[in-house]
Amino acid sequence: MKRYERFAAEISNLIRTGILAPGERVPSVRQASKAHGISPSTVFQAYYLLENQGLISARPRSGYFVRDNASRILDEPHVALQQQAPSDVAVSELVFSVLGSLRDNDTVPFGSAFPSPELFPLARLATSMTRGLRQLSSHAVISDMTTGHPDLCRQIAQRYMVNGMQLPTEELVITNGAMEALNLGLQCVTQPGDLVAIEAPAFYATLQVLERLKLRAVEIPVHPRDGIDLEVLENRLETLPIKACWFMSHLQNPLGASLSDARKAQLYALLCRHQLPMLEDDVYAELYFDQRAEVSPPQPVKALDVEGLVMHCGSFSKCLAPGYRVGWISAGRHTREISRLKLMTTISPSLPAQVALADYLQNGGYDRHLRKLRLALETQQTAMLAAIDRYFPEDTRVTHPHGGYFLWCELPEHIDSLALFQQALAHGISLAPGPIFSATQGFKHCIRLSYGHPWDAASERAMQTLGELLKAA
Amino acid sequence: MKRYERFAAEISNLIRTGILAPGERVPSVRQASKAHGISPSTVFQAYYLLENQGLISARPRSGYFVRDNASRILDEPHVALQQQAPSDVAVSELVFSVLGSLRDNDTVPFGSAFPSPELFPLARLATSMTRGLRQLSSHAVISDMTTGHPDLCRQIAQRYMVNGMQLPTEELVITNGAMEALNLGLQCVTQPGDLVAIEAPAFYATLQVLERLKLRAVEIPVHPRDGIDLEVLENRLETLPIKACWFMSHLQNPLGASLSDARKAQLYALLCRHQLPMLEDDVYAELYFDQRAEVSPPQPVKALDVEGLVMHCGSFSKCLAPGYRVGWISAGRHTREISRLKLMTTISPSLPAQVALADYLQNGGYDRHLRKLRLALETQQTAMLAAIDRYFPEDTRVTHPHGGYFLWCELPEHIDSLALFQQALAHGISLAPGPIFSATQGFKHCIRLSYGHPWDAASERAMQTLGELLKAA
Numbered sequence: 001m002k003r004y005e006r007f008a009a010e011i012s013n014l015i016r017t018g019i020l021a022p023g024e025r026v027p028s029v030r031q032a033s034k035a036h037g038i039s040p041s042t043v044f045q046a047y048y049l050l051e052n053q054g055l056i057s058a059r060p061r062s063g064y065f066v067r068d069n070a071s072r073i074l075d076e077p078h079v080a081l082q083q084q085a086p087s088d089v090a091v092s093e094l095v096f097s098v099l100g101s102l103r104d105n106d107t108v109p110f111g112s113a114f115p116s117p118e119l120f121p122l123a124r125l126a127t128s129m130t131r132g133l134r135q136l137s138s139h140a141v142i143s144d145m146t147t148g149h150p151d152l153c154r155q156i157a158q159r160y161m162v163n164g165m166q167l168p169t170e171e172l173v174i175t176n177g178a179m180e181a182l183n184l185g186l187q188c189v190t191q192p193g194d195l196v197a198i199e200a201p202a203f204y205a206t207l208q209v210l211e212r213l214k215l216r217a218v219e220i221p222v223h224p225r226d227g228i229d230l231e232v233l234e235n236r237l238e239t240l241p242i243k244a245c246w247f248m249s250h251l252q253n254p255l256g257a258s259l260s261d262a263r264k265a266q267l268y269a270l271l272c273r274h275q276l277p278m279l280e281d282d283v284y285a286e287l288y289f290d291q292r293a294e295v296s297p298p299q300p301v302k303a304l305d306v307e308g309l310v311m312h313c314g315s316f317s318k319c320l321a322p323g324y325r326v327g328w329i330s331a332g333r334h335t336r337e338i339s340r341l342k343l344m345t346t347i348s349p350s351l352p353a354q355v356a357l358a359d360y361l362q363n364g365g366y367d368r369h370l371r372k373l374r375l376a377l378e379t380q381q382t383a384m385l386a387a388i389d390r391y392f393p394e395d396t397r398v399t400h401p402h403g404g405y406f407l408w409c410e411l412p413e414h415i416d417s418l419a420l421f422q423q424a425l426a427h428g429i430s431l432a433p434g435p436i437f438s439a440t441q442g443f444k445h446c447i448r449l450s451y452g453h454p455w456d457a458a459s460e461r462a463m464q465t466l467g468e469l470l471k472a473a
Numbered sequence: 474m475k476r477y478e479r480f481a482a483e484i485s486n487l488i489r490t491g492i493l494a495p496g497e498r499v500p501s502v503r504q505a506s507k508a509h510g511i512s513p514s515t516v517f518q519a520y521y522l523l524e525n526q527g528l529i530s531a532r533p534r535s536g537y538f539v540r541d542n543a544s545r546i547l548d549e550p551h552v553a554l555q556q557q558a559p560s561d562v563a564v565s566e567l568v569f570s571v572l573g574s575l576r577d578n579d580t581v582p583f584g585s586a587f588p589s590p591e592l593f594p595l596a597r598l599a600t601s602m603t604r605g606l607r608q609l610s611s612h613a614v615i616s617d618m619t620t621g622h623p624d625l626c627r628q629i630a631q632r633y634m635v636n637g638m639q640l641p642t643e644e645l646v647i648t649n650g651a652m653e654a655l656n657l658g659l660q661c662v663t664q665p666g667d668l669v670a671i672e673a674p675a676f677y678a679t680l681q682v683l684e685r686l687k688l689r690a691v692e693i694p695v696h697p698r699d700g701i702d703l704e705v706l707e708n709r710l711e712t713l714p715i716k717a718c719w720f721m722s723h724l725q726n727p728l729g730a731s732l733s734d735a736r737k738a739q740l741y742a743l744l745c746r747h748q749l750p751m752l753e754d755d756v757y758a759e760l761y762f763d764q765r766a767e768v769s770p771p772q773p774v775k776a777l778d779v780e781g782l783v784m785h786c787g788s789f790s791k792c793l794a795p796g797y798r799v800g801w802i803s804a805g806r807h808t809r810e811i812s813r814l815k816l817m818t819t820i821s822p823s824l825p826a827q828v829a830l831a832d833y834l835q836n837g838g839y840d841r842h843l844r845k846l847r848l849a850l851e852t853q854q855t856a857m858l859a860a861i862d863r864y865f866p867e868d869t870r871v872t873h874p875h876g877g878y879f880l881w882c883e884l885p886e887h888i889d890s891l892a893l894f895q896q897a898l899a900h901g902i903s904l905a906p907g908p909i910f911s912a913t914q915g916f917k918h919c920i921r922l923s924y925g926h927p928w929d930a931a932s933e934r935a936m937q938t939l940g941e942l943l944k945a946a
Contacts, residue, residue, distance in 0.1 A: 092813070092817070096813060096816075099816075112615070114615050117611035117612055117614045117615055118611055120611075120614075122606075122609075122611055122614065125606075126603070126606040126607065129602055129603070129606060129825060130599065130602070130603050133595075133598075133599040133602060134599065136595075138590035138591055138593075138595055139590055140796070141590045141593075141595065141794075141795045141796030141797075142585070142587050142590055142795055142796065176649050176819040176820075176822070176823070177819060177820055177821075179817075179818065179819060179820050180818060180819045183817075183818050183819075192665070205817070208816075208817045209817060209818075212814070212817050212818070321614075322614045322615055323613070323614030323615065323821070323823070323824035323825075324614075324823055324824065324825060325819070325820065325821055325822065325823045325824070326823070340565070340569060341685070343569075343572075343681075344565070344652075344656075344678070344681045344682060344685050345652065345653060345656050345682075345685075345818075346649040346650060346652060346653045346656075346798070346819060347649075347650055347652050347798065348650075348796070348798055349649070349798065349823065350649070350796070350797055350798045350799070350822065350823030350825070350826040351796035351797065351798070352602060352796075352797060352823070352825050352826050352829065353823040353825050353826065356825065
């Protein structure tokens with residue numbers, strides 16, 4: 001145990017035993033450094049860890065405070081370490097049967113892949129649509145097909161720029177959501193039978209795409225806080241002919257893990273050494289929680305990409321305009337081939353949606369909306385963590401992600417999450433069972449819960465019901 | 474030569490020699506029947522042939538008249554009869570290089586794949602968009618993803634119904650334009666290496682899709698008036714393990730040919746005998762010219778499809794809303810798999826576009842728009858045929874389609890249409906050279922010309938320039 005970990009354990013013990021109560025201030029960095037004879041940076045490291053564990057939170061210019069839901073320690077899930085042989089993927093049937101049962105409007109949507117539509121500025125987008133269509137030259141409906149609407153490309157490039165990245169507009173391809181971007185990107189660097197490194201657990205659509213393209217999965221474990229295990233990845237790259245990788249470097253679905261800057265650099269060095277193309281699925285980019293002091297928008301691996309190996313995929317579906325189906329790929333050296341693949345399959349994303357988004361990004365107050373959205377999601381996360389604490393069995397472990405809208409719960413080992421999924425559905429509650437996140441259908445006692453919807457009495461009752469189901473199992 | 478062909482030849486000779494002048498009435502059916510001692514139905518057959526040749530046209534309740542541009546007979550192109558072995562397709566590079574050079578706004582767009590945007594009710598669609606988005610429940614932006622917007626599905630089903638077809642809404646899948654529909658449909662009934670029967674000449678995107686999916690093409694010749702050669706098809710089905718076919722039964726691109734009802738029935742019987750799935754690409758369905766007396770909207774092969782073998786693909790891109798990228802597939806027995814493939818690739822078409830179209834179809838005056846559009850296209854066809862007559866070499870042969878916006882010209886044999894394409898581009902004129910319509914890059918002396926844009930002095934000059942280039946070649 002390192003020094004900062006030891007110090008963090010001391011503080012967490014104070015919280016666990018109630019000596020430091022919820023809402024109370026933890027010792028300042030200066031105090032703690034003096035009192036314990038450790039450097040301020042060690043204290044910082046410890047507080048950062050405690051923050052990650054959901055025990056304390058920073059308030060700008062006031063220091064760190066014990067969180068309301070910190071009365072019990074909710075440990076983070078274990079890393080799934082079992083190494084698997086590369087495997088064919090055949091998960092689609094299961095995924096579809098799960099997704100099919102999520103469609104009912106009346107269930108409590110803990111299984112949903114999208115935040116509540118109420119969190120999005122749909123009326124303001126409609127205004128942008130009206131304005132955008134009015135200004136659109138009639139020739140644009142044909143001429144913009146190949147390249148994407150130029151105003152939207154410009155707006156996306158500008159957001160990259162604000163985030164410190166200069167990505168050439170010529171390397172942007174607007175797509176029908178990020179899902180098309182990822183499909184096209186993977187298609188252009190693989191052949192059926194090829195090996196692709198993915199995360200374990202992975203977003204189930206990743207598995208479906210691999211299955212559809214007849215690719216084989218090499219699963220790399222993801223640490224619930226630090227992200228993919230780079231040592232395992234390095235080892236796999238040295239021993240297997242992996243042709244591409246598909247990772248979420250930031251707010252990974254389902255774990256919510258993000259790579260630190262140092263680890264991003266390490267990952268990029270691996271890509272370069274092996275000349276490995278990477279699909280960087282960054283659809284949660286805008287959903288980091290920014291209520292803490294040290295915030296700055298995270299940069300993707302793409303920011304390091306001098307060689308054009310990274311295909312960075314983004315989307316407006318999770319943060320602004322679900323249903324509009326507009327995403328993009330900044331495709332580096334694969335841009336030309338991806339444009340062509342797009343022309344051969346869907347030709348172009350819908351122009352009205354592009355026009356509305358371009359106008360909204362320029363005039364609609366996107367950053368104001370994002371701040372509101374992040375705050376709503378963070379509040380909802382706190383509520384869900386507190387409910388897990390209240391209702392779920394003692395030995396439940398759960399992530400404390402710094403953004404997004406998913407929690408990953410590791411339940412007691414005897415729980416069968418597919419059975420729980422069915423029982424919960426019978427009680428009008430949806431959730432996403434662990435096995436749909438794995439090429440080898442592992443994670444049998446895990447579930448993904450969404451806190452993407454405003455918290456209300458029904459959410460609270462549903463969590464209580466889930467807790468009862470778990471305890472009865 | 475059959476009796477009606479002989480009689481037609483007599484009449485066309487009268488026109489050719491100027492005895493029957495443009496605008497003059499040809500003998501009535503009763504007169505001709507009496508005078509020549511042939512049955513009225515033989516006269517009808519002959520007049521129908523002459524109409525197809527563009528020499529006469531019917532006026533409701535007044536009989537048949539010599540057309541203005543009929544001063545010279547423009548023969549229809551020959552059928553390309555050479556039988557080819559099944560072939561890999563590798564045409565994409567050529568197609569992209571041709572399409573890439575069509576993007577310039579300032580060229581005369583004879584090579585364009587779309588009619589002029591000025592012919593579409595874009596402002597009225599924008600109104601429908603505003604209304605549709607206002608009425609949309611916020612939950613629809615998520616819940617409608619899988620199935621397509623229900624109002625739009627209903628409207629499409631209603632148009633089928635008006636055309637005498639009862640297609641279950643559950644078999645409709647809304648797609649990102651017909652191109653996605655055709656891609657998904659073909660993907661779900663084939664494996665790489667499979668043989669697929671296609672038309673020769675074929676729409677170049679068909680060739681690109683086959684190339685992308687690594688399918689092999691069996692080219693079936695298309696007669697410029699009667700459509701695909703069913704005898705050749707039958708023969709090929711008996712000797713080759715063909716897994717699917719992709720045909721345009723109506724206003725085939727590029728020839729404009731349509732199958733008669735009898736030939737549709739014959740084709741469907743073949744499909745049933747061989748249990749062959751058919752992609753019916755029917756994107757020009759609404760663009761038939763209806764100025765003649767006997768008009769009724771043509772029915773697709775799908776109308777006969779009791780077995781669910783036909784996947785009927787439609788679109789609004791060519792007749793109402795280019796750039797909106799909304800198409801559909803009525804997928805028969807393959808519906809479930811196609812929905813799933815769509816969920817794995819693009820998830821869903823853009824909802825705003827669907828909402829706008831649903832409102833427009835219900836309230837926007839679609840049929841009025843279509844009547845105007847058809848009349849405009851027919852007028853533009855007459856102008857282009859007349860210009861070919863005036864400027865092109867004597868032995869040019871050309872189609873006289875009953876709809877759509879393409880003419881297929883068979884030029885003198887020594888013409889290299891790819892060279893002509895380059896020369897024309899240098900003069901600011903685009904056109905589509907024959908070889909991009911063939912898996913085996915035949916049709917070297919053929920070109921496709923679009924009359925989809927309003928005819929003006931620039932069009933006329935461009936035709937004159939093309940004529941000069943041809944005569945100088």
